[in-house]
Amino acid sequence: MTVSIETPRAPRTVRRGGINWEKWGWIYMRVSGVALVVLIFGHLFVNLMIGDGVKALDFAFVGGKLSNPFWQWWDTLLLWLALIHGANGMRTITNDYARNNLVNLILKGAILAATIVLLILGTLVIFTFDPCPAGAAANLLPTFCSAG
Amino acid sequence: MASDVLEKGGPRAHDVVPTFTVTMIVRRFDPEVDNEPRWVDYDLQMHGTDRVLDALHKIKWEIDGSLAFRRSCAHGVCGSDAMRINGRNRLACKTLLKDLDISKPIYIEALKGLPLEKDLIVDMEPFFDSFREVQPFLMSSSKPKDGKERLQSSEERARFDDTTKCILCAACTSSCPVFWTDGQYFGPAAIVNAHRFIFDSRDEGSQVRMDILNDREGVWRCRTTFNCTDACPRGIQVTQAIAEVKQAIMRGKP
Structure with missing residues (x-):
């Protein structure tokens, strides 16, 4: 038998145009997952292990970090990658368990809204944070406040 | 004794x-x-x-x-x-x-x-439906050389050896939590049988199957819980096969 059938009964599925969200969502989870391992453990290491360890944590410490562009961008990356990673996971779980179309839509809308609000708020805090609020006791503030 | x-x-x-x-x-x-x-x-x-x-x-x-x-x-x-x-x-x-x-x-x-x-x-019909959808048969536009058989090296044969063992018992697909909740997901068995042909050097339909599995309900739904690998009575590394199909789709070729 050497009969060659040119793709028997094969109606090639037409790919709907546009972006394949399911594929990019999957790739995003893998890539952000790897990046988050570095970002989160770097964050924990710097905050809790180096120097005085957990005792060093106070307003001055956080204020000092958030006025350094390196840590601003570190935290921004951490915020965006982690929040979208978590939201996408929640979306997947919602698709699994919320069988009712309306409930499904409401839950996913709520997740989307919460994600957007938190991303905007978080980014705003990171870049507009004032480490030297007026009228605060000098011993609670980062050292560079009194220098200037 | x-x-x-x-x-x-x-x-x-x-x-x-x-x-x-x-x-x-x-x-x-x-x-x-x-x-x-x-x-x-x-x-x-x-x-x-x-x-x-x-x-x-x-x-x-x-x-x-x-x-x-x-x-x-x-x-x-x-x-x-x-x-x-x-x-x-x-x-x-x-x-x-x-x-x-x-x-x-x-x-x-x-x-x-x-x-x-x-x-x-x-009722096994939904299971066989998704099996049929990945077109699990040799697709070729050419006649074999000398009109006899399609030759393949033992390395080429070994590439998809594991997934040839499938007996379509549905143990993997019906152990998959995504299949339980998502009525449209292809399921592990269909992807295993697509893998068997995607990585077959004699087959020319890989692109068609990869397009089918690149769908919304295709391989991206897999969450690597390994239930399928655990359930397979033939010891097929099902989750690994699915991961290989994912990589092939990302590369665009087997």
């Missing part, structure tokens, strides 16, 4: 096999009588060499002939007697009773995720 016993003319090897009492709790469902499936107990005298399938036969032949289940070859080749045994998808003909904890009852039920028809029989 059995051979010693035989030489001494003592009891035959068959009598030496230990016997024990085992309680089987089978999830019965008769669509003409029952509204809901019900659990029914059976106490059986079984031998140490018996499998779950032998116990089911004993129930059907000696206690209740109305018990319905599928089985054909009874030796792990045809793949028709996959069922949930103590909560895990197994072939009844490949599961020895003595390997289960026989101090406790053994729970037998039909595969999950497929429509229950009667007792241990489920």
Whole structure:
């Protein structure tokens, strides 16, 4: 038998145009997952292990970090990658368990809204944070406040 | 040793096999009588060499002939007697009773995720539908050289050897939590059978299959829970096969 059938009964599925969200969502989870391992453990290491360890944590410490562009961008990356990673996971779980179309839509809308609000708020805090609020006791503030 | 016993003319090897009492709790469902499936107990005298399938036969032949289940070859080749045994998808003909904890009852039920028809029989059509959709047959536009056969090196053959072992018993697909909740997902078995042809050097339809599996309900739904690998009675590394298909789709070629 050497009969060659040119793709028997094969109606090639037409790919709907546009972006394949399911594929990019999957790739995003893998890539952000790897990046988050570095970002989160770097964050924990710097905050809790180096120097005085957990005792060093106070307003001055956080204020000092958030006025350094390196840590601003570190935290921004951490915020965006982690929040979208978590939201996408929640979306997947919602698709699994919320069988009712309306409930499904409401839950996913709520997740989307919460994600957007938190991303905007978080980014705003990171870049507009004032480490030297007026009228605060000098011993609670980062050292560079009194220098200037 | 059995051979010693035989030489001494003592009891035959068959009598030496230990016997024990085992309680089987089978999830019965008769669509003409029952509204809901019900659990029914059976106490059986079984031998140490018996499998779950032998116990089911004993129930059907000696206690209740109305018990319905599928089985054909009874030796792990045809793949028709996959069922949930103590909560895990197994072939009844490949599961020895003595390997289960026989101090406790053994729970037998039909595969999950497929429509229950009667007792241990489920409707396999949705499973076969997704199998058909990945077009599991050799696609080629050329005639083989010398009009005889399509040659392939042993390395090329080894590339997809693992996924040729599938017997379509549905143990993997019906153990997949995504398949349980998402009625559209292709399921592990369909992807395994697509893998078998995607990585076959003689096949020319890889792109078609990868396009099909790149769909919204295709390989991206897999969450690597490894339930399928655990359930496969042929020991196919199902989750790995799915991961290889994902990588092939990202590369755009096998």
